[in-house]
Amino acid sequence: MRTFEIITLGCKVNEYETRYYQEQLEKLGLIEIHRDSEDEFNSNSSNLNHSLNEKNERSESEADVVIINTCTVTNTAAAKSRKKIRKARKENPEAIVVIVGCYAQVVEPNIAEGLQADLILGSSHKSEFGAWIEKLMNQRGWMSDESNGIESKERKLHFEVSPIEDISDFDNMPIGHFEHQHRAFLKIQDGCNQYCAYCQIPLARGPERSQIPAEVIKTARSLTETGHLELVLTGIHTGRYSFRKTNLSMLLSMLLEETDENVTFRISSIEITEVTDELLDLMAQNPRILPHLHIPIQAGSDETLARMKRPYTVEQFKKRVSEIRKKVPDISISTDVITGFVQESDEEFAQTVKNLEEIGFSFLHVFPYSRRKGTAADKMSGFIDAAVAKKRTHELLKLSDQLRQNDMKRFKTSEILLERPENNHPDIMLGYTKQYHPAKVLHPVQTSGRIEVKILGIEDGVFICEEIQR
Structure with a gap:
């Protein structure tokens, strides 16, 4: 039985597309294998699909097809994508290795050749994924009767990337x-x-x-x-x-x-x-x-926002957030922030910290600025030292912890959508509130779906709850 593995980096759109790729591979008769991955409640990953099932008996062996769904939003994400690709080839030397996602579209041809992939599929070819896998498997002789021993291991890079303007x-x-x-x-x-x-x-x-x-x-x-x-x-x-x-x-x-x-x-x-x-x-x-909206602000200084080419001022952002909260009082609002953007002064960063505190987000996703080829900022002068950006990032991550704590303290009860048992603690269920705060429910009678809970406390940004019995 042929197997596949998918490695997903990046955003929720990538997670959706990964599920599409999984279903296409399953239609071709392949079985997914899983390897150890981080628990969502101890990382920033939003994918809860880490459970194993009875089909995945080959979890420690090589996969026949490996898909890396890549990200390029930062230099770190692009570098991590390349690292995952090279690791996939090293661990699965005979596999069909396929690169999809944002990095696949922007990877330079000279670098692409060195990644040792079999297929790089650009943004306008994703719906062709299943047909391409079938074609590559046919080239290996995998779609015919395997008892005849026919198998070609010749590797050739198929580079299916069209100009972005054609999409x-x-x-x-x-x-x-x-x-x-x-x-x-x-x-x-x-x-x-x-x-x-x-x-x-x-x-x-x-x-x-x-x-x-x-x-x-x-x-x-x-x-x-x-x-x-x-x-x-x-x-x-x-x-x-x-x-x-x-x-x-x-x-x-x-x-x-x-x-x-x-x-x-x-x-x-x-x-x-x-x-x-x-x-x-x-x-x-x-x-x-x-009642949750994730609304990226990216900076809390008008000068920084103008250089970023963001279409609002801080006061416009604040005014609209106030209007949102008046219409939906129980809403939680989270955000994205970039630290160390080109020319970001100490004064501008101080303005950002002050305004983030005043707005009172439910949590922050914080990223140090990453120089990206082809963008307007790439041509600017005045890049911030990486150590300064890193220090500012840590400061905002600490602020995020406090903001989350402040937002969570508003709630005494909540409705939780249960997802799965906590690793090694099957009597504790994990899930999220309506406001997208993570929660652990102790010894629930109901172990799936939605339940009403009483909030007992907050530990490391996670609600500790017990089910309310009706």
């Missing part, structure tokens, strides 16, 4: 199920037209494009019919969802109408300029849209 259509990548979890991702949008000064993603993902509403609804139904109770709407620029006359709020209204009343929806990330009154009214009126 115009949404790549339809429907999925049916996320194993071992009630929360599922639903990709509705791809690409970005914003071209922030620091960001390479428009060069890797291409222009904005959105999925047909009917296809979104079809995938949503498929996911809910297989037991998923929470759908996370994902995209590179989710708030810019637009298909003809349908915007994000209208799409959400359709999804609420077309799915079971027990199914809830979460928006993965949205820009402050895209949080419309229409969307807020829908959130306020319908508890099935969960």
